[in-house]
Amino acid sequence: MGANRKLQGEIDRVLxxxxxxxxxxxxxxxxxxxxxxxxxxxxxxxxxKKEIKKLQRYRDQIKTWIQSSEIKDKKVSTSYEQALMDSRKVIERETERFKVCGKETKRKALSKKA
Incomplete structure (x- = not known):
């Protein structure tokens, strides 16, 4: 039970x-x-870019937790599983926004060269 509480604390911090x-x-x-x-x-x-890299590291940790037996076997409450899934989706949405910004930056740089 102590390990589950520790895991929940870690999850809370990352969320x-x-x-x-x-x-x-x-x-x-x-x-x-x-x-x-x-x-x-x-x-x-x-x-x-620096901030999205941080978020992507958190996303990788979240993916690991989602696939872990503690989460799958419901040793940690289901609300944590949903919160992890939601956070992963938010990070992926922000990553897509960042890609748009990167494409615009590259396009502007290329148009200046031409």
Missing amino acids: KKVQDGVEVFNSIWNKVYDIENVNQKEKFEADL
Whole structure:
């Protein structure tokens, strides 16, 4: 039972970090599209990349937990399983948004060269 409580504590910490990370990502995302200065925009895009990498590491941990026997065998409450699934989906959605930003950046860089 102690191991399950420890796992739940770990899951709670990661879910909180994911929530905070998504808020930071959204804040930076808004700055990227609100700013006109190219140098600042590039800095914010680099910050976006750094934040999405953190979120992807959390997603990998979440995937591991979802596949683990503790979660599958319901040793940890089902609300944790749902929270893990939801967090994974949120991270994947933000990753897709980041890819859009990356494509726009590349397209603008190529159009400037031409």
